[in-house]
Amino acid sequence: MPILEITDVSAGYGAGPDILRGLSLEVEEAKSYCIIGPNGAGKSTLLKVIAGLLHPRSGDVVFRGESLAHRRPDQVLATGVCFVPQDQALFPEMSVRENLIMGAYLVKDRALIKERLARVYEMFPILAERAGQDAGKMSGGQQQMLAMGRALMIDPILLMLDEPTLGLAPQIAQQIFSQVEQLKSMGLTVVIIEQNAQRGLELADWGVVLDLGIVRFEGPSEGILEDPRVRELYLGKAAGSREKK
Amino acid sequence: MTNVIQVAILGLLLGGVYALMAAGLTLAFGVMRIVNLAHAAFIIASAYISFFAFEQLGIDPLLSVVFVMPIMFFFGVAVYQVLFRRIEGSAKFGEMTVLLTFGIAIMVEGLLGFVFTGIYRKAQPGYANESFIVDGLFLPEGDILFIPKGQFYASLLSIVLLVGLWAFLRYSQTGYAIRATTQNRDAAEIVGVNVRRVSAISFGLSTALAGASGALMSYLFPFFPFRHWQWVAVLLALVVLGGMGSMKGAVIGALVLGVASSFVVDQIGPTWGPMTFYLALFLILLVRPQGLFGKEVPA
C-alpha cells in the first residue's frame, strides 16, 4: 500500500511555465528512494510540492489517505512529512540546541521534546558537543547533520532530503550517507535527491529518474544506471559519444 | 563640564524615545522585509489619539499607552491582512512595500489633516514642563543639572517596553517564531511556523510600538500631520545606520545619534539636529553600507 501517491501533478513558480508536467509517482512505506535527473527536471520542485511549499496547479498529492495538495507547510508537517531543502534552511543566529528545538515547534509536549533531543544527540554526537554554538558558524557537514537532526525532532514518517551531500568533502558525504542508512533502519520512508547518482542509488532501494517534469524511468536502484536509455538521458551525450569510438 | 553632561543626558533621553520609534520600524523590516514609510504617520495618528484623550478625557498621555497600543496593534494586523497579504509572494515585494507604505502614509496624512487640520498640537500634562533638579553629587559648586520630567518618563517607558519586547522575543513561543522568521523565513515555514500569522502579528506589534511612541510624542514634541515626513527620514536613517533588521543596531544607533544630535543642537543650532542623522547615514553608506550591525542584505 503506497504511503504517498502523487497523481498527475503540474506545478510551476509564480507566473512561469510548468516545471512539473503531469508527474505521477508512488512511494511505498519504509522504502528508500533516490531521485536523479538532469538540472531543471523538477526534482527540487517535486519535493517542495509534497512539502506544501508550492501548490500544484493540477493533480493531487495523497499521503496516508489525506490530500496534501493545498495544505499549508505546517499542516503538511503535522502529518509526518519532513523536508530538508538544499540549503539546509537553518537559523543562523540560533544555537544548535535552539535550532533543534525549533524543529519540534509543532510539538506541545515538553517532555517529548526533551526525549527526542536526547535521541538526536545520541545519533549525532557532534551536535551534542556543539549544542551552544551558533548554527551559522558550523561547517557544511555539521550543518547538514543539524538539518537532519532537526528533521527528526518531529519524528517524521516520510523524510525528504534535497541533495544532502552537496558541496561536502567525500569523507563527510560518507558520514551523511551512513546517517541516512541509520534512518532507513529506523523504519522511516526516505526520499533523497542526489546529484551523485551512483552513491544515491547505492543507498536507496528504488531509483526514480526525472526529466522535463515527469518520471521518465523508475525501477530497482541496482539496475537502473545500467539501462542504456537512462545512461543516455542522465549522463548525456558523453556516454553516447564514447560508444561511437 | 556640567554643560556637557547636561547635553549628553538630554541626548540620551531623546535617544531613548527614538529607540522606541525605530524598534517598531526594525521589527517590520526584520520579520517581513517591509520598509514601512508610514510608520511615522502611524506614530502621529497615535499622537492625536493620546492628545484628544488628554484634552477631552483628561487621560494622562503616559497612561494612554495602555489603550493606544492595543488599538494600534489591531489596526496593524488589519492593515497587514488587507494590504500586505496580497503582495506577499510577489517578486518585487521589497519595492512594492515601499511604494505601498508611501501611499498609506500619504493617505493617513491626508485624513489626519482633513479631520484635525494642520494646527500644531502638543499635550501639556503637568510634567511636560517640569524638570528634576540634580545638584551636589559630583558636580562642581553651584552647578545643577536639569532632567526634564517629561523626557525622563518617556525614556523610562521606552526602556520598559523595549525590555518587554526583548523578553517576549527571546522567551515566548511566538517570540521564537518571530525570530526564526526573521532569520530564515523559508526555514521557519519548514519547521511548521505559520509565517503568515507571524507576519501579521509582527506588523501589529510594530504598529503597537508606533502607538506607544505616538503617545509619548503627543506631549514631547509639537506635531501636525505633515510632520511625519521629517520623522520618517530621521527614523529610516537610523534604521539603515543600525543595520536594517537589527534591533540592537537600531537601539544603539538611536542612543548614539540622540547624543550626537544633542551636541549639534547645543553647539550649532536647533534646526541642525536632524542633519546629524542624515550626515551619519551618508557616512555609514560610504564606510559600511550594511550598517553597524547589519548583514549584507540582498536586494
Next chain:
Amino acid sequence: MIEDRAALGPDDSAPEPTEDEVQRPPGPARYRWYVLAAVVVALLALPLFRPVISSYNYVLTLGALILMWVAMSSSWNILGGYAGYISLGHSVFMGVGGYVAGVLLYYHGISPFLTALLGGLAAVALGFLAGFITLRTRGPAFIISTIALLFMFLLMTDNFEYLGGAAGLPLPPLPVSQEWLRVPFYYAMLFIAIGAVLTSYRVAHSKFGMGLRAISEDETKAEVAGVPTRLYKISAFAMSAFWVGVAGAIYGYSIAFIRPTVFFTIAISAQMVLMAIIGGKGTVAGPVVGAVLIYAINEMSLVVFGATEFNIVIQGTMLVAVLLFFPLGVVGTLRKMNRLPAFLNWD
C-alpha cells in the same frame, strides 16, 4: 523492465509564451509617429490660438505645468521604472536646478532661460555624487537615502542666508507684458517635456536601457552576465536628474520666487512617483499618460473638494489601489491585455 514513461504520455515540449513574447497589436507602426507628430504640432501651435481661447494665461499655465510633470515623471522613470530603483527624494533635483538658476538671476541678473541647462547640469552633478554614495546599497536603504538627501537640502536651504533662508528669494519677473507672460514659459516647458520624453525613449531603446532592465529584473544575474551595474545605476540616477533640474529652473522663474518649501518637499517627489506608476512605470509612454491623468484628477478634485487635504488622501488611495490591482499602470496593463493603442506603444 524499466519503461520509458515519456514514450507513453503526451510530450508537451513547447514552452509557454512568456510575457515578452506577447504579441504587439497589429497595424502600421508608422501611423503612431504621425499621431505623435500631430500632437506635438498642435502643442506648438496652441499659443497662437489666442483669440479663440478664453482665460489664455490660465490655459497656458495649465499646459506648462502638465508638460513639466510629463518631463519630471519621465525622467524619474529612467531610474525608478527602467532600473527599478525607487527615488522618493527626486524633487531635490528640481530644487537644485531652481536654486542654481534663481540665485544666478537674483545676484547676477542672468535669465534662467539661459541658465536652465546649467541648473540641469548641477542636478546631474548631484546625481553622480549622491549616486556614488547611495548606490552602494540596494533596495530599501537606497530609497531611504534619497529621502534623507531631500531633507538635507531642505535643511540647508532653510538655513543659509545667501539662499534666502526659509523665506527664499524673490525673483524679478520676465520683462514681458502681462498678456504674453506665460508664453515663453509654456514653450520652455514644451521643449523640456519633449527633451525628457526623447531622452527616456532613447534610453529605453539602447543597450544601456537593456542593462537597466536587467538590473531591475535581477541585479545579481545582471552583474554575472557582465552588465556594469554600478556604472549603469549611477548614470541612470544622474541622467534622471537632468530634465528635472532644468524644469526646476524654469519653474522657479515662472512663479517668480524660489523658496525651500516650493521645491524640497516629498509631495513633489510623491507626485512624480505617482504619475509614473499610474501611467505605467518602465514604459516610455506611461509617465506621460500618468502625468496628464493625475493632473486632470487633481484639478477635478480641487473643484469638487476644494483645496483641502482630502486631495492628498485621494492621491494616496490611488497609489495604493494601483499598486495592489494594476501594478503595471495604465500603459502596462493595456499592453498586457493587448489593447494598447499603437500611438501609445513607444517601447
